Amino acid sequence: MMSNMLELAAIRSGYGAVVALHEISLEVRQGETVVLLGVNGAGKSTTLKTISGLLHPTRGTITFQGERIDRLAPETIVRRGIAHVPEGRRVFPGLTVRENLLMGTSNRRVTRAETERDIARVLEIFPDLERLYGQMGWSLSGGQQQMLAIGRGLMARPVLLMLDEPSLGLAPVIVKQVFRTIEMINRQGVTVLLVEQNVNLGLKVAHRAYLLENGRIIRAATTDALAADQEFRRSLLGASGHGAD
Amino acid sequence: MAEIIQLAITGVALGSIYALIAFGFGLIYTSVNVVNFAQGDFAMIGAYFMVSLELGARLPWWLALILAVLLAGACGALFQLLIYQPMRRRPRNFLPVMIATVGASVFIEQIFLVIYGPVPFQLPSIFKAQTIRLGGVSVYPQYLVIIGATAAMMALLRWFIEGTKLGKQLQATAQDADAARLMGIRVARMAALTFAISTALAGLAGLLIAPLYTVTSTMGTSIALKAFAAAIIGGFGSMTGAILGGISIGLIETFGATYISGTYRDAFPFLFLIIFLIIKPVGLFGEKVSQKV
Ligand SMILES: Nc1ncnc2c1ncn2[C@@H]1O[C@H](COP(=O)(O)OP(=O)(O)O)[C@@H](O)[C@H]1O
Ligand SMILES: [Mg+2]
Numbered sequence: 001m002m003s004n005m006l007e008l009a010a011i012r013s014g015y016g017a018v019v020a021l022h023e024i025s026l027e028v029r030q031g032e033t034v035v036l037l038g039v040n041g042a043g044k045s046t047t048l049k050t051i052s053g054l055l056h057p058t059r060g061t062i063t064f065q066g067e068r069i070d071r072l073a074p075e076t077i078v079r080r081g082i083a084h085v086p087e088g089r090r091v092f093p094g095l096t097v098r099e100n101l102l103m104g105t106s107n108r109r110v111t112r113a114e115t116e117r118d119i120a121r122v123l124e125i126f127p128d129l130e131r132l133y134g135q136m137g138w139s140l141s142g143g144q145q146q147m148l149a150i151g152r153g154l155m156a157r158p159v160l161l162m163l164d165e166p167s168l169g170l171a172p173v174i175v176k177q178v179f180r181t182i183e184m185i186n187r188q189g190v191t192v193l194l195v196e197q198n199v200n201l202g203l204k205v206a207h208r209a210y211l212l213e214n215g216r217i218i219r220a221a222t223t224d225a226l227a228a229d230q231e232f233r234r235s236l237l238g239a240s241g242h243g244a245d
Numbered sequence: 246m247a248e249i250i251q252l253a254i255t256g257v258a259l260g261s262i263y264a265l266i267a268f269g270f271g272l273i274y275t276s277v278n279v280v281n282f283a284q285g286d287f288a289m290i291g292a293y294f295m296v297s298l299e300l301g302a303r304l305p306w307w308l309a310l311i312l313a314v315l316l317a318g319a320c321g322a323l324f325q326l327l328i329y330q331p332m333r334r335r336p337r338n339f340l341p342v343m344i345a346t347v348g349a350s351v352f353i354e355q356i357f358l359v360i361y362g363p364v365p366f367q368l369p370s371i372f373k374a375q376t377i378r379l380g381g382v383s384v385y386p387q388y389l390v391i392i393g394a395t396a397a398m399m400a401l402l403r404w405f406i407e408g409t410k411l412g413k414q415l416q417a418t419a420q421d422a423d424a425a426r427l428m429g430i431r432v433a434r435m436a437a438l439t440f441a442i443s444t445a446l447a448g449l450a451g452l453l454i455a456p457l458y459t460v461t462s463t464m465g466t467s468i469a470l471k472a473f474a475a476a477i478i479g480g481f482g483s484m485t486g487a488i489l490g491g492i493s494i495g496l497i498e499t500f501g502a503t504y505i506s507g508t509y510r511d512a513f514p515f516l517f518l519i520i521f522l523i524i525k526p527v528g529l530f531g532e533k534v535s536q537k538v
Contacts, residue, residue, distance in 0.1 A: 054423060074426040083427075090424035092417045102410060103417050107429030156429065 011060035035202040038212035052084035083158035093138035104155025122151040143174035258388035260495025261395035266472030268487035269443030275482035283350035285469025291448025317448025325440035365459035486530035
């Protein structure tokens with residue numbers, strides 16, 4: 001199935017008077033992993049925040065599974081099946097790992113048994129979390145917080161999972177683990193929209209890519225095409241300084 | 246010795262009243278970053294509702310008490326809808342919201358003055374006996390009612406905040422509102438719930454202390470001021486802190502009034518607050534409700 005799950009049409013968005021996105025259009029199809037690439041400040045996080053409802057576009061439309069969502073609140077959008085794992089992880093510092101995961105089910109009514117089953121599924125993906133179960137969010141390392149943040153996103157049972165720089169600040173081994181997990185989640189049927197500064201990793205895990213620059217999409221292509229494009233790689237790797245994985 | 250025990254019980258009872266309101270101050274502050282200066286008026290509201298339900302509608306005291314507390318909480322939810330929600334999304338709303346609560350406080354007091362009139366009401370103590378004797382010490386039973394009811398309320402609240410999913414969602418919202426929204430937590434409802442709980446606590450405090458004084462439209466003012474001092478001493482948001490802060494204020498007020506000067510009874514708590522702040526500027530438990538109740 002290659003129908004569009006998510007479609008942004010000529011979206012303008014930003015922060016008050018600051019316009020961070022100028023009429024961007026993109027789509028994500030059912031079952032894909034799509035990566036948004038671009039240097040710091042290009043507008044990647046703003047794109048995700050506008051999709052999840054933390055920001056409202058001042059122009060354009062966002063359609064998800066055939067319905068307009070651009071005027072909905074984040075509380076409502078996550079109920080439709082979009083989970084946003086934000087930049088900087090945003091784990092609840094004063095809640096334990098278990099409680100953080102539990103909060104992920106706030107988008108629907110769940111039975112206790114369902115909750116336990118979903119928690120067990122997340123612990124299967126991130127076995128390290130089991131050992132940290134009763135620890136407070138603030139006491140976790142960056143990598144542990146990232147796993148918790150992704151796990152908490154999965155607790156929402158999303159059909160579209162949006163991840164904002166999941167590799168940021170993590171040790172290379174952990175990064176590999178996180179990306180293997182993203183691939184696995186996608187194979188299990190969850191569509192993924194990923195923001196990544198690490199170009200090589202992003203190209204490896206995703207099917208298609210959009211390149212953002214100053215709030216505009218300057219290129220859309222399959223990752224295979226971009227990976228083969230020597231000049232593209234040179235320009236972006238040079239600019240972002242995040243070449244190696 | 247008997248007198249000291251008697252005074253200690255009085256102080257702890259008064260302190261319990263301050264603790265209930267102090268915890269409410271902290272709950273609102275840590276959850277939505279606002280100081281609600283109308284908090285004392287909800288003590289007054291609770292007392293007046295008790296007057297109407299117990300003396301007016303002649304309900305049994307326990308039913309009147311439960312209804313009065315719930316109604317005070319409902320008024321608190323309405324209050325946040327009218328005062329806090331309209332300004333919630335504004336940047337730098339801390340000062341405007343605080344000033345709005347001060348204005349609302351005056352307004353609420355006037356409304357109740359119009360409804361109930363200027364003549365103070367007298368609420369009966371829950372137990373009719375004037376005093377009871379506890380091993381050689383005679384105690385006014387309302388003090389024991391206050392201490393018991395406060396302990397029960399705090400235990401209930403602790404269970405709710407620490408032991409239920411809704412309580413955890415309340416904490417999550419206080420810790421990171423945007424992240425909470427991304428999880429699907431309805432933060433506007435959480436704010437309403439926070440105000441409802443805090444004002445219900447104040448309402449309980451008001452109707453518990455009313456039999457010791459009289460019910461007037463301004464009865465909440467000095468109670469809330471001392472409760473605010475208790476919240477500062479205990480550290481905003483910590484339940485243990487609110488209890489310790491409240492009790493220390495209650496004890497200082499009671500012993501100061503008896504042994505130093507009755508005229509200056511309201512001055513001792515604030516003198517203590519000033520000295521305390523010089524020694525320990527962040528309060529006893531300078532932590533968030535979110536992190537530990
Ligand atoms: N909270 C904010 N207020 C004002 N401007 C912001 C805010 N966050 C980001 N911006 C601006 O919006 C633009 C895009 O930022 P962002 O989407 O965070 O970029 P990226 O995620 O690609 O690094 C940048 O110019 C940035 O300075
Ligand atoms: Mg970003």
